[in-house]
Amino acid sequence: MSTQPEQSPRPAAAEPIALFKEWYAEARNSEVNDSDATALATADSQGHPDVRMVLLKHVNLDGFVFYTNVESAKGIQLAANPHAALCFHWKSLRRQVRVRGPVTQVSEAEADAYFATRPKDSQIGAWASQQSRAMAGRFAVEKNIALYAAKFALSTVPRPQFWSGYRIRPLTIEFWRDRPFRLHERTCYRRDDLSQPWTIVHLFP
DSSP states (O other): OOOSOOOOOOOOOSSHHHHHHHHHHHHHHHOSSOTTEEEEEEEOTTOOEEEEEEEOOEEETTEEEEEEETTSHHHHHHHHSOEEEEEEEETTTTEEEEEEEEEEEOOHHHHHHHHHHSOHHHHHHHHHOOTTSOOSOHHHHHHHHHHHHHHTTTSOOOOOTTEEEEEEOOSEEEEEEOOGGGOOEEEEEEOSSTTSOOEEEEEOO
């Protein structure tokens, strides 16, 4: 009997976000750890690439949202070059989704609303960490955590102005699915700009 996961129908929808949500829901039921983890690729003002893992927090027709310190390396790179790519890899499903497009910051109201849902320890951590910058030792961040834990001990933790979210507004979304003999299935949704309808292209493996 095959150990391959049950395969969904070949992508055929005119709009790819619904398909992404279908695959994402399956991944959340099958991945052991961090089904929302995605590799985020950015480039600096010189065009030098960088990549790291982030967590997807929201997706809808407007795009894919993650949150971070805007003064971090990724935040500085996105300020200089507001385009990015994502790569989701769900090993349990033998599937991958790649996303590319321009990036905008979420609204203040969106950032505030999401920050309010975070555990208090995570909220304090956002205040305490000067993300991506050099520190003398681990004690520096532990000192900051203690400082802000005391400051907000009896109050709601406000969102730092240097902490917000980014929305990748896709111009390309590619769905990849494992197939025997490395003849993988690749279906790419493309549009020239955000106002245009999607076109579907089937790619050679």
